[in-house]
Amino acid sequence: MQRPILIRKAEKVEEIKNLLRKYRTVGIADLHKVRASQLQELRKRLNGIAYLQVIKNTLMERAISESKDLPEMKKLIDYLKGSNLFLFTNMNPFKLALILEKSKVKGFAKAGDIASDDIVVPAGNTGLAPGPIISQLSSVGIPTRIESGSVWINKDTVVAKKGEVISQNLAAVLSKLGIKAFEAGLSLKVVYDDGLIIPEEKLVMDLEEYRQTISEAHMQAFNLSLNAAYPTPENASILLQIAVSEAYRLALNADIPTPETIQDLIRKAHLEALALSAKISG
Numbered sequence: 001m002q003r004p005i006l007i008r009k010a011e012k013v014e015e016i017k018n019l020l021r022k023y024r025t026v027g028i029a030d031l032h033k034v035r036a037s038q039l040q041e042l043r044k045r046l047n048g049i050a051y052l053q054v055i056k057n058t059l060m061e062r063a064i065s066e067s068k069d070l071p072e073m074k075k076l077i078d079y080l081k082g083s084n085l086f087l088f089t090n091m092n093p094f095k096l097a098l099i100l101e102k103s104k105v106k107g108f109a110k111a112g113d114i115a116s117d118d119i120v121v122p123a124g125n126t127g128l129a130p131g132p133i134i135s136q137l138s139s140v141g142i143p144t145r146i147e148s149g150s151v152w153i154n155k156d157t158v159v160a161k162k163g164e165v166i167s168q169n170l171a172a173v174l175s176k177l178g179i180k181a182f183e184a185g186l187s188l189k190v191v192y193d194d195g196l197i198i199p200e201e202k203l204v205m206d207l208e209e210y211r212q213t214i215s216e217a218h219m220q221a222f223n224l225s226l227n228a229a230y231p232t233p234e235n236a237s238i239l240l241q242i243a244v245s246e247a248y249r250l251a252l253n254a255d256i257p258t259p260e261t262i263q264d265l266i267r268k269a270h271l272e273a274l275a276l277s278a279k280i281s282g
Contacts, residue, residue, distance in 0.1 A: 016063035027087035050089035097203040104185030111168035116183040
């Protein structure tokens with residue numbers, strides 16, 4: 001009985017090794033508290049783009065250890081903890097991380113969940129009648145008052161900081177207030193990209209900040225090319241305008257008659273003649 005199990009494990013390891021060689025990018029995502037419906041939807045979304053598979057960490061570690069031809073791959077072993085989903089793809093790892101980030105959804109928190117951001121309960125009317133809810137709100141540090149027959153929250157209140165564990169009392173209060181404070185979905189712990197190990201913190205991108213940085217870099221490069229008179233398809237027309245303007249001023253200052261300068265040279269000569277005549281008359 002033991003031999004068939006060993007054979008199946010060996011076959012599975014070979015299958016994993018083939019996947020590691022077939023795809024340039026391997027991502028490890030944390031499956032902790034990911035809903036089955038989300039995972040199913042993500043599989044559909046990434047169909048034909050990425051191959052998703054839940055693999056035992058022991059089998060993945062063995063496959064990585066036996067893939068000696070893949071540089072830096074062994075560093076992935078440090079991330080083989082907990083329940084994981086492995087993503088095999090040739091997609092840009094940052095685009096993959098963005099797709100996973102956009103697939104996350106807000107839901108009601110349960111006791112033991114970790115706050116993905118600071119949880120703020122806003123001031124205002126809760127729409128709840130006075131009763132046990134007042135003591136429940138007070139137990140998690142939310143100041144209240146009774147007004148017009150309902151419970152009001154006096155001020156915006158931070159009830160949990162990012163990274164803190166949500167208690168059972170707080171989870172119940174947030175649910176009654178209709179506040180979805182838990183973000184569920186896949187998060188990449190690390191990506192192996194063609195020999196490069198990219199940890200989670202380096203996969204997160206602020207797209208607006210990135211666009212701003214690119215825009216500023218483009219503007220600085222454009223100005224540099226203009227100041228250096230270095231022609232490119234983007235600045236050629238402006239460089240020609242600058243050249244025409246400078247050539248015109250040079251010709252005018254040097255009294256060189258051209259079809260473009262002749263009228264201004266005549267005006268200039270006329271003004272100089274008037275000035276000279278005034279001096280003579282004086």
